[in-house]
Amino acid sequence: MDEVIENLLTFQKERNWKKFHTPENLAKSINIEASELLEHFQWNNNYNLNEVSEELADVLIYSFLMAETLNLDIKKIILNKLQKNKEKYPISKSKGNSTKYTKF
Structure with a gap:
C-alpha cells in the first residue's frame, strides 16, 4: 500500500496538482468517477x-x-468502519440477508 501512495504522491507532485486536490474537489472527483464506473x-x-x-x-x-x-490512515479508517459494520450487521441477523440493519 505504501508503494501505491508514494507513486500517487509523486505523480501529483510532478504535475503540481496538490493545489487542486482539495477535499471538496476530491469528493466531486470520486463521485464523478463512481458514476462512470456505474455507467458500465x-x-x-x-x-x-x-x-x-x-x-x-x-x-x-x-x-x-x-x-x-x-x-x-487508510488502514485505520477501514478497520474502524468494518468494526462498526460488524456491530450493525451481526452474523445472526445478516447472514445471507441484504436487509438494512435498521430493518432487523
Missing part, C-alpha cells in the same frame, strides 16, 4: 472488465488522495 452496468451486465478496472482505479486513486489530503 447501466443496462446490463455485459461489461468490459478492462474498462471497469480503469474506472475503479480512478475511484480508488481519488479516494487515496483524499485520505492523504485529510491526513487519514
